Amino acid sequence: MVFDTDLSNPYLRQAAELREAFAVDAVERDKAGGQPIEQLRLLKASGLLRLAIPRTYGGEGQPWSTVLRVVREFAKVDGALGHLFGYHTGSQAAAWLYGSSEQAATLYQRSARNNWFWANNGNSRSRSLFGKREGEGWVLNGHKPFTSGSHIADYLNITWLDENGETVGATIPANRTGWKALNDWDAIGQRQTGSGTATYENVRVEPHEVHQPGATAGAPFRTVTPFLQQSVLLNVFLGSAQGALLTARGYTREESRPWVHSGVERHVDDPWVKRVYGDLYTRTLAATALADQALQALDQVWQLGFALTAEQRGQYAIPIAAANAFAGNTALEVTSKIFEVTGARSTANRFGFDRFWRNVRTHTLHNPEEYKTRNVGTWFLTGEPPAPSIIQ
Structure with missing residues (x-):
């Protein structure tokens, strides 16, 4: 056994094939940093972005053990791509963990249909993004650090602080007016993860986008x-x-x-x-x-x-x-x-x-x-x- 990949699993076989494609220019991309645009295209074409979405909603319905073995495969040649894929699946599941079943169903279906790549703007340790009520929705101003995947994202899982210092969460599209990924990540490693800063200038969040856990809030x-x-x-x-x-x-x-x-x-x-x-x-x-x-x-x-x-x-x-x-x-x-x-x-x-x-x-x-x-x-x-x- 030398860390063999279970090629009998079609999803891991696909991940191994992608791993070999990612390996071709992994060294050069690591030096360059920035956005792994071609690798994102390959990921989208593979269908693996839908891996963790339940079949009921148009996904592949695979367990986390399969999803995270894909992360492992990618990290064998490129830790940044393993990180991005893993955080994509976690952000994708945010509505299921924090919102209502109706919200989760809608977002899963739309994500599967549109092949969205998700990013994380939900760093709860950061007290740098603030929201104020405006009508039934919210308006956000500030920034979030460590926003992995934001530089290539279609959709975002976000959190902010309300007027009382309480955390509020939502999911919004990455093309929302006023939101911007600065792509300023400058660490010695994980150079293509885009884990830098995202800024918010009067970003509108609609009521249906805010997570609504309901009666199971404390579960x-x-x-x-x-x-x-x-x-x-x-x-x-x-x-x-x-x-x-x-x-x-x-x-x-x-x-x-x-x-x-x-x-x-x-x-x-x-x-x-x-x-x-x-x-x-x-x-x-x-x-x-x-x-x-x-x-x-x-x-x-x-x-x-x-x-x-x-x-x-x-x-x-x-x-x-x-x-x-x-x-x-x-x-x-x-x-x-x-x-x-x-x-x-x-x-x-x-x-x-x-x-x-x-x-x-x-x-x-x-x-x-x-x-x-x-x-x-x-x-x-x-x-x-x-x-x-x-x-x-």
Whole structure:
């Protein structure tokens, strides 16, 4: 087993084909940043943007375990595209999690029919976007940071603060007058995610666009957005680790020279090189097993839906947090240590091997492992699960 893709699954087979297409210019695109326009075209043509939409509403009706394995596939060559696809599916599900069933049905149907790509303007930690009532609707002014996917979006999941400092959510089209993605993302990694700033100048939100949870407003199921976010990230981490390791193996086999004092004629025969690869592979294999358990947990959460209890939410939070923390640490280790066994020439910019580490390092800083591990440790010692919040 070398991180094989389940090609018997038609959606994963399609993702693997796209992965190979994305790999052709992944290094050049990472250097350029900006918008992955051709890759978005390929995604739309594939039909995978409808993967998580229930069949009832015109989608493919696939479980999160399939959706997030697609994220993993893309991240093997391009962490930014894995991130974008994952956040698209999470934003697409926002009305289902926060609004009424009628709102969700309408948006799912329209999204499936129009093949929309979704983006996230729902960063609840940011207190920089404000809304005022105007008639039955709202008018928004301010900005949102970390708006992943906004630079190529058709539709947006958004949140703002009302006059009382309470959070309000809605879904709006990306061509709404007054809304603008600045495309100013300038991090060392994830360079094509468009995770910079979106500005709002007198942006109108209509009453039917505002999320209306109704009687189930306090249901535990409405607090599971962090499960989706953590799951996207952990599969970006894992895919990056798998891709980095496979890429490094190919380079070591074909390009690396043995160290002058190694006593071997081929780099692959050096006992040190064998041990490092053995260790990195074992760690990545363990991270894969934990990630797969977390996928099962997320599938079960989604199947329960609004029947999910607070106790069950706490139980399911643990495998997802554990997998997230371990995947992030493993990916940092793998994407850094591959250079020890590929050699000095592998640092040439034309290879772009550093993109794996830069992407993982950028994302792990937005999702600190320390707090996930503390949550797991607290639960293990006391049985107390993480309290629902915007990041847990």
